[in-house]
Amino acid sequence: MNKNFARIVGLALALSLPTLAYAETASVAPATETATAESAISHFFLDNGMEVVVIPDHRAPIVTHMVWYKVGGADEAPGKSGIAHFFEHLMFKGTERHPDGELDRVVASLGGSLNATTTSDFTAYYETVPPDALATMMDFEADRMRGLVLTDELVASERQVVLEERNLRIDGNPQAVLGEETAATLFQNHPYRIPVLGWRHEMEQLNRTDALAFYQQYYAPNNAVLVVAGDVDADTVRTLAEASYGKLERGPDLPPRVRPAEPQQNTMRTITLRDPRVSVPSFSRSWVVPSYLSAAPGEAEALDLLAEILGGGNRSRLYQDVVVKTGVAADAGAAYTGATMDPNAFSLYGAPQGDHDLSEVEAAVDAELARLIRDGVTVRELDSAKARFVRSMVFAQDAQSTMANIYGAKLVNGGTIEDITQWPDRIRAVTPEQVQAVAAKYLDPSIAVTSYLLPPANGAQ
Amino acid sequence: MNKNFARIVGLALALSLPTLAYAETASVAPATETATAESAISHFFLDNGMEVVVIPDHRAPIVTHMVWYKVGGADEAPGKSGIAHFFEHLMFKGTERHPDGELDRVVASLGGSLNATTTSDFTAYYETVPPDALATMMDFEADRMRGLVLTDELVASERQVVLEERNLRIDGNPQAVLGEETAATLFQNHPYRIPVLGWRHEMEQLNRTDALAFYQQYYAPNNAVLVVAGDVDADTVRTLAEASYGKLERGPDLPPRVRPAEPQQNTMRTITLRDPRVSVPSFSRSWVVPSYLSAAPGEAEALDLLAEILGGGNRSRLYQDVVVKTGVAADAGAAYTGATMDPNAFSLYGAPQGDHDLSEVEAAVDAELARLIRDGVTVRELDSAKARFVRSMVFAQDAQSTMANIYGAKLVNGGTIEDITQWPDRIRAVTPEQVQAVAAKYLDPSIAVTSYLLPPANGAQ
Numbered sequence: 023m024n025k026n027f028a029r030i031v032g033l034a035l036a037l038s039l040p041t042l043a044y045a046e047t048a049s050v051a052p053a054t055e056t057a058t059a060e061s062a063i064s065h066f067f068l069d070n071g072m073e074v075v076v077i078p079d080h081r082a083p084i085v086t087h088m089v090w091y092k093v094g095g096a097d098e099a100p101g102k103s104g105i106a107h108f109f110e111h112l113m114f115k116g117t118e119r120h121p122d123g124e125l126d127r128v129v130a131s132l133g134g135s136l137n138a139t140t141t142s143d144f145t146a147y148y149e150t151v152p153p154d155a156l157a158t159m160m161d162f163e164a165d166r167m168r169g170l171v172l173t174d175e176l177v178a179s180e181r182q183v184v185l186e187e188r189n190l191r192i193d194g195n196p197q198a199v200l201g202e203e204t205a206a207t208l209f210q211n212h213p214y215r216i217p218v219l220g221w222r223h224e225m226e227q228l229n230r231t232d233a234l235a236f237y238q239q240y241y242a243p244n245n246a247v248l249v250v251a252g253d254v255d256a257d258t259v260r261t262l263a264e265a266s267y268g269k270l271e272r273g274p275d276l277p278p279r280v281r282p283a284e285p286q287q288n289t290m291r292t293i294t295l296r297d298p299r300v301s302v303p304s305f306s307r308s309w310v311v312p313s314y315l316s317a318a319p320g321e322a323e324a325l326d327l328l329a330e331i332l333g334g335g336n337r338s339r340l341y342q343d344v345v346v347k348t349g350v351a352a353d354a355g356a357a358y359t360g361a362t363m364d365p366n367a368f369s370l371y372g373a374p375q376g377d378h379d380l381s382e383v384e385a386a387v388d389a390e391l392a393r394l395i396r397d398g399v400t401v402r403e404l405d406s407a408k409a410r411f412v413r414s415m416v417f418a419q420d421a422q423s424t425m426a427n428i429y430g431a432k433l434v435n436g437g438t439i440e441d442i443t444q445w446p447d448r449i450r451a452v453t454p455e456q457v458q459a460v461a462a463k464y465l466d467p468s469i470a471v472t473s474y475l476l477p478p479a480n481g482a483q
Numbered sequence: 484m485n486k487n488f489a490r491i492v493g494l495a496l497a498l499s500l501p502t503l504a505y506a507e508t509a510s511v512a513p514a515t516e517t518a519t520a521e522s523a524i525s526h527f528f529l530d531n532g533m534e535v536v537v538i539p540d541h542r543a544p545i546v547t548h549m550v551w552y553k554v555g556g557a558d559e560a561p562g563k564s565g566i567a568h569f570f571e572h573l574m575f576k577g578t579e580r581h582p583d584g585e586l587d588r589v590v591a592s593l594g595g596s597l598n599a600t601t602t603s604d605f606t607a608y609y610e611t612v613p614p615d616a617l618a619t620m621m622d623f624e625a626d627r628m629r630g631l632v633l634t635d636e637l638v639a640s641e642r643q644v645v646l647e648e649r650n651l652r653i654d655g656n657p658q659a660v661l662g663e664e665t666a667a668t669l670f671q672n673h674p675y676r677i678p679v680l681g682w683r684h685e686m687e688q689l690n691r692t693d694a695l696a697f698y699q700q701y702y703a704p705n706n707a708v709l710v711v712a713g714d715v716d717a718d719t720v721r722t723l724a725e726a727s728y729g730k731l732e733r734g735p736d737l738p739p740r741v742r743p744a745e746p747q748q749n750t751m752r753t754i755t756l757r758d759p760r761v762s763v764p765s766f767s768r769s770w771v772v773p774s775y776l777s778a779a780p781g782e783a784e785a786l787d788l789l790a791e792i793l794g795g796g797n798r799s800r801l802y803q804d805v806v807v808k809t810g811v812a813a814d815a816g817a818a819y820t821g822a823t824m825d826p827n828a829f830s831l832y833g834a835p836q837g838d839h840d841l842s843e844v845e846a847a848v849d850a851e852l853a854r855l856i857r858d859g860v861t862v863r864e865l866d867s868a869k870a871r872f873v874r875s876m877v878f879a880q881d882a883q884s885t886m887a888n889i890y891g892a893k894l895v896n897g898g899t900i901e902d903i904t905q906w907p908d909r910i911r912a913v914t915p916e917q918v919q920a921v922a923a924k925y926l927d928p929s930i931a932v933t934s935y936l937l938p939p940a941n942g943a944q
Binding site: 100101103199200203206207210211213215216221222223224280281282283285286287288289290291292293294295296468 | 561562564660661664667668671672674676677682683684685741742743744746747748749750751752753754755756757929
């Protein structure tokens with residue numbers, strides 16, 4: 023369901039890497055449950071400022087090697103939207119030592135996989151390979167961190183690629199178009215309002231000068247986090263990292279990542295897109311709420327549990343009452359995008375079943391929210407939601423790349439390893455009153471932003 | 484009526500100077516009608532890059548002395564909203580040669596007046612004084628262009644003044660609050676979305692460092708336009724300007740004023756504010772359309788005439804049909820904000836009469852627009868609108884400060900004197916087909932942005 027929301031609102035959407043979408047869209051921030059796993063994680067810095075996290079996982083002979091840069095779409099200069107994601111593409115274009123295509127060929131020949139992703143908050147590159155290829159991967163990543171070779175022709179041809187990506191993902195998809203304009207309305211000041219892929223007219227103008235300026239500013243060891251998870255120990259990673267990344271010069275210090283904050287919001291807003299490709303109407307209702315990294319203690323955890331209880335899947339109130347019991351909705355739920363650096367969206371959504379009107383679904387969803395704000399949640403449903411959350415961590419540990427993602431996404435956004443390891447305890451400490459309080463405080467109908475995706479109107483307009 | 488719209492949408496609003504509001508909100512760009520007046524205008528540059536316009540006007544022994552800087556709210560860095568307007572206030576704080584308050588005292592003792600204004604596009608300072616005080620005014624303005632003295636205390640206390648100004652003008656006025664959030668919704672990318680006064684939380688952070696950086700960057704003769712209108716000749720102005728402004732060193736070249744442009748808009752949006760202080764509901768419906776300085780030839784002129792015919796005062800279609808004939812509306816009209824650098828708003832608005840619903844007014848206004856798009860305008864009403872426009876120029880010439888404003892606002896935004904002098908001919912050349920065409924092209928209901936200012940709902944929400 024979080025994925026669904028991210029599609030609608032189009033925020034911090036993992037653009038190229040389906041598995042990474044988890045780190046972006048799920049606000050569940052699983053952590054190691056056992057003391058063993060927790061203490062096994064190593065965290066240190068190279069002399070040039072590069073941060074390193076090692077997550078041993080010896081179940082299979084693979085390693086996940088990731089380099090995260092502390093720059094994303096929300097760090098772009100005005101008028102240069104899309105440069106962070108465009109630059110991610112350019113990073114595959116080769117260096118003097120490793121020409122375009124060589125990294126792909128090497129990883130493929132090892133039976134591994136590689137990809138990259140750009141969100142509002144970060145840009146990440148990763149390879150999954152056998153452990154004995156780790157040094158080779160570090161060599162490639164360290165090399166392209168400073169040694170990228172870009173020509174005007176290459177930049178121009180890759181610009182066509184990202185424009186085509188925009189055609190496919192956004193312009194050809196009414197839900198994505200609505201998502202972009204919803205973000206541009208929901209956020210009145212914060213750059214989460216601007217699409218990570220970029221506005222088309224600005225993407226069309228991005229050039230080699232922009233790319234090189236971006237590269238010089240952001241691609242340096244002191245702006246990067248290395249995450250290695252897998253069948254490897256910390257000492258080996260340290261030795262290999264010092265021999266590759268460690269040889270790069272520290273870049274200029276970057277200023278703190280201060281983003282323009284939202285003003286107080288005072289109005290109720292709607293965004294409507296009618297499109298012939300839409301057959302079933304739907305709506306989503308959103309508010310800007312604190313993220314884990316920007317919230318007062320306990321509020322993000324309470325918002326996460328609120329989303330779970332109100333609309334997190336088949337056991338939730340919305341699903342049980344509005345979909346199953348009354349049959350008004352074909353789908354209804356809630357989502358909280360809590361994993362980003364800055365305050366982000368909390369949303370409710372729904373679509374009608376059969377002959378029911380969208381307005382009935384909207385009224386039913388509103389009524390569930392109003393009931394929760396009025397009467398709160400029960401200890402039983404809260405305990406059940408907490409148990410699901412804590413279980414999700416155990417599952418998360420099972421996927422090496424997911425664990426690596428969780429750590430990378432947290433550190434690259436300015437969080438700490440403790441934010442992850444202590445998360446289960448903070449979830450367990452949330453009270454029913456706290457859940458009710460965040461709902462009442464943040465989900466104020468008079469400042470809600472509602473998106474409607476509708477079939478064409480009959481007749482005019 | 485343009486003033487009314489500017490109040491609603493809050494764009495490029497003259498903040499401190501009622502008479503300057505004309506240059507901002509009226510899209511009518513009057514020009515000298517006679518060859519005599521036209522040829523009498525002098526336009527030249529000082530060696531340090533300062534642009535000078537002299538408009539002789541010998542009807543009375545006064546001169547209007549204005550200095551315009553090519554910087555406004557839309558040029559501010561992200562997170563620094565309000566700095567242009569805040570800096571305008573700081574410009575009155577005194578220099579080493581002329582302490583705080585001396586300029587006010589001198590102008591008052593001469594029986595003159597002074598003020599300043601900040602819009603999205605420019606910042607302007609002016610004095611109206613007897614001609615023999617012109618040299619003194621130039622001395623003051625040239626002195627504070629580079630010699631301002633700012634302390635932390637002074638900046639902090641003036642920050643309280645602009646915060647109080649925001650309280651009064653925006654936060655205490657539901658229409659202004661709605662106007663701010665309408666601009667933030669109507670513009671998805673362009674900085675006209677950000678209030679000139681600034682978002683409160685950003686204003687609170689503005690400090691001496693921000694102010695000095697802004698001063699160094701923007702306050703220099705090569706970023707300024709001097710306009711002198713009145714009982715003076717060009718040679719005298721040149722001599723005085725060279726002796727004062729001419730002694731200032733040219734500042735560093737400024738980059739072109741490129742503002743992030745709007746993406747294609749695809750959605751219909753609404754913004755609703757309910758407030759207990761509202762008794763009569765009202766709405767405005769807006770679109771982003773080209774301004775004079777950004778439009779294809781003839782389109783801005785056609786938009787101006789469209790606004791005039793559809794909703795420009797008591798003779799307009801909206802007023803005659805929706806207010807007078809059917810009595811549905813207490814007020815209804817149209818406005819075009821065409822005088823800004825970049826594309827800006829075209830709006831329709833209305834409020835119900837007696838027991839009529841706002842929805843009736845909206846439907847009636849929509850019907851008038853649809854009729855105009857379908858059937859066009861008559862030659863007779865177009866000729867009548869043109870005549871009113873051309874007449875407005877004659878009236879404009881009557882007020883010395885208005886004429887000075889028209890020239891300053893045009894040149895500071897990158898326009899030319901010919902833009903002004905040839906405007907009557909361009910207005911006369913507009914055809915009925917062109918008026919119909921811009922209405923059809925730009926006023927698309929599926930991407931309209933509608934603001935509702937409403938009394939509190941009965942009962943909940």
